[in-house]
Amino acid sequence: MLASLTLKSIKPSLFYSSIQHSKRTMSTTMKAIVVEEYGGLDKLLYKDFAKPTAEKDTVVVKNHSIGINMIDTYHRSGLYPLPLPFIMGRDAAGEIVEVGEGVTNFKVGDRVVHMGGSGYAEFSQTKAVMAVKIPDEITYDVATAAALQGLTALTLVRDSYAVKKDDYILVHAAAGGVGLILCQLGKHLGKRAKEIKLGAHVIGTASTDAKCELAKANGAEFTINSSTEDIAKRVSEITGGLGVHASLDGVGKSTFDSSMASIRRLGTMVSFGNASGPVPPINISVLAQKNIKLMRPTLYNYLATPEEAKRWFDELFALIKEGALKFHIHKVYDLKDAQQAQSDLQARLTTGKLLLRP
Numbered sequence: 414m415l416a417s418l419t420l421k422s423i424k425p426s427l428f429y430s431s432i433q434h435s436k437r438t439m440s441t442t443m444k445a446i447v448v449e450e451y452g453g454l455d456k457l458l459y460k461d462f463a464k465p466t467a468e469k470d471t472v473v474v475k476n477h478s479i480g481i482n483m484i485d486t487y488h489r490s491g492l493y494p495l496p497l498p499f500i501m502g503r504d505a506a507g508e509i510v511e512v513g514e515g516v517t518n519f520k521v522g523d524r525v526v527h528m529g530g531s532g533y534a535e536f537s538q539t540k541a542v543m544a545v546k547i548p549d550e551i552t553y554d555v556a557t558a559a560a561l562q563g564l565t566a567l568t569l570v571r572d573s574y575a576v577k578k579d580d581y582i583l584v585h586a587a588a589g590g591v592g593l594i595l596c597q598l599g600k601h602l603g604k605r606a607k608e609i610k611l612g613a614h615v616i617g618t619a620s621t622d623a624k625c626e627l628a629k630a631n632g633a634e635f636t637i638n639s640s641t642e643d644i645a646k647r648v649s650e651i652t653g654g655l656g657v658h659a660s661l662d663g664v665g666k667s668t669f670d671s672s673m674a675s676i677r678r679l680g681t682m683v684s685f686g687n688a689s690g691p692v693p694p695i696n697i698s699v700l701a702q703k704n705i706k707l708m709r710p711t712l713y714n715y716l717a718t719p720e721e722a723k724r725w726f727d728e729l730f731a732l733i734k735e736g737a738l739k740f741h742i743h744k745v746y747d748l749k750d751a752q753q754a755q756s757d758l759q760a761r762l763t764t765g766k767l768l769l770r771p
């Protein structure tokens with residue numbers, strides 16, 4: 414069940430050790446990005462490995478599109494440790510080439526997106542419960558761009574802080590992968606594109622004017638250049654001194670204080686990431702200054718049962734099919750260039766989603 418598959422407990426390389434020692438032939442090997450020890454970009458190793466085979470309750474997917482996420486850098490550095498060695502990656506999309514015993518809901522040839530790990534590879538073995546069929550009208554690249562970042566954004570605005578009409582919402586890194594989707598979702602809270610006028614007021618922060626423009630094009634009503642402007646001061650001006658109803662903060666360490674200063678009385682702080690480093694421990698009495706609610710969600714806890722996962726994926730796919738959500742692909746890198754891709758992401762040179770092509 415998904416319940417047991419938290420970010421930390423997923424073992425992306427179930428087949429790894431047997432692979433290392435197995436005799437390889439051309440037909441049984443594949444390329445993958447492997448981490449054998451935690452560290453910097455040089456720990457992303459592009460290597461030959463045996464193709465995985467389907468085991469009980471798993472499927473093997475031939476990946477056509479592989480997602481890059483900030484969390485990958487935490488797995489590489491050991492901030493979120495996975496058992497070593499492991500194949501890097503969270504989400505990828507492709508076609509099922511093998512179905513394991515006990516799997517009844519998939520067949521060979523099905524187009525799926527999966528979030529069970531081991532994504533940075535030509536083939537991934539994934540638990541069947543971590544895969545979902547992709548509607549015909551959605552491409553592999555869109556499905557990959559939508560999966561982890563789209564579901565994160567959706568669960569943030571629906572549950573972590575249920576955004577209401579006319580709320581003021583602060584979105585940090587608004588031109589990033591999750592950020593651009595938050596801008597779009599914040600603008601239209603309804604499930605349907607025609608309800609687009611029913612939205613909140615999104616205030617997006619980003620480090621360059623070009624990123625601010627992109628956030629605006631995706632639904633941010635106001636933007637703040639975090640390199641040149643005082644975030645809390647600008648938020649106060651925009652909101653008539655009241656502050657925002659909620660801050661959706663995936664940047665972490667460097668923005669926690671400006672988020673707290675920007676939130677209105679009875680507002681909500683949603684801290685959901687560590688792009689600039691983890692938020693240091695806080696004294697909870699700081700919440701009392703404005704009766705602030707503090708939430709620290711992680712996506713996989715919203716996908717703990719197949720029913721929950723289906724509910725969120727159904728909503729996400731419906732939004733895409735209606736044209737209510739667009740995905741900005743920064744660049745598609747070759748699988749072998751994963752180091753460059755993660756380097757660009759960490760250097761804040763990217764916008765939207767980064768993909769790898771096997």
Ligand SMILES: NC(=O)c1ccc[n+]([C@@H]2O[C@H](COP(=O)([O-])OP(=O)(O)OC[C@H]3O[C@@H](n4cnc5c(N)ncnc54)[C@H](OP(=O)(O)O)[C@@H]3O)[C@@H](O)[C@H]2O)c1
Nearest residue numbers: 483565586589590591619620663686687688689711712761
């Ligand atoms: N809780 C969950 O379940 C969950 C799920 C998915 C993602 N997340 C989190 O959401 C956040 C966004 O993820 P993403 O994959 O969409 O990444 P992203 O937003 O595309 O990239 C990170 C962005 O953070 C900003 N940033 C600020 N300080 C930074 C620093 N010191 N180093 C690097 N970036 C910095 C940069 O934007 P500017 O240059 O505009 O500042 C950068 O582009 C991450 O913290 C990630 O861990 C959490």
